[in-house]
Amino acid sequence: MSIPEAVLRFASHLLWPLSCPFCGALGESACVICLRRLLDPPMPIDLDGLSLSAGGEHDGAMRELVLELKYGSDRVLGVAMGRALGETFPRPDADLLVPVPLHRGSERAFNQSAAIAEGVGGVWGIPVLDGLAWNERRAAQTSLGITERQMMPADVLRPVKKGISGKRVMLVDDVATTGTTLLRAADAIRRGGGFAVSALSWTHAQRLKSPRSLSDNRYEEKSFSHRGDDNA
Numbered sequence: 001m002s003i004p005e006a007v008l009r010f011a012s013h014l015l016w017p018l019s020c021p022f023c024g025a026l027g028e029s030a031c032v033i034c035l036r037r038l039l040d041p042p043m044p045i046d047l048d049g050l051s052l053s054a055g056g057e058h059d060g061a062m063r064e065l066v067l068e069l070k071y072g073s074d075r076v077l078g079v080a081m082g083r084a085l086g087e088t089f090p091r092p093d094a095d096l097l098v099p100v101p102l103h104r105g106s107e108r109a110f111n112q113s114a115a116i117a118e119g120v121g122g123v124w125g126i127p128v129l130d131g132l133a134w135n136e137r138r139a140a141q142t143s144l145g146i147t148e149r150q151m152m153p154a155d156v157l158r159p160v161k162k163g164i165s166g167k168r169v170m171l172v173d174d175v176a177t178t179g180t181t182l183l184r185a186a187d188a189i190r191r192g193g194g195f196a197v198s199a200l201s202w203t204h205a206q207r208l209k210s211p212r213s214l215s216d217n218r219y220e221e222k223s224f225s226h227r228g229d230d231n232a
């Protein structure tokens, strides 16, 4: 970048604080073109029968964007991240996108997974339904568990909307850490009369790609503690 260009960019940042951190484009917290360039999707990951597509590993700029989305208050960034995913992956054979919900009482200004789902749904022309909620009492009981399976009981998520019934659903999350949250969400969709056909996340934990079966991960208590933080 030349010096005049840098000065111009800095001046524009003062005038228009919203600018893409990657290319400097004004009016956007990060532009879809730059977000798409960051994506490095692995082959779909098999989560005990549920196929997960992820934008890339939870590392570097991909991870920074998740943190910005969670701890900043820029919902538009999440929608742009979703658009980048939607323009990268082919439209799935699904009727609905259902985001992983926020815990009740969360201090987050918005559900980051729902923002991503909105962006993806806009590209694919698939409606988004906030169709799941945490069973807070069941989630609270999990804190003393020893294994992850015990820590996240089968009914930790529940369907809250009739609109799920009879629908093919793609689940959407910001980060897939162990995959257990998505599997519990798929169970809840089933209990609501729908069918979770696949899942999509912005990033995935590196070890989800490993040939080890997911069941090995269920006994890593530490990893779920982290996942719990993600949903706090």
Ligand SMILES: [Zn+2]
Residues within 6 Å of the ligand: 020, 021, 022, 023, 024, 025, 030, 031, 032, 033, 034, 035
């Ligand atoms: Zn850009």
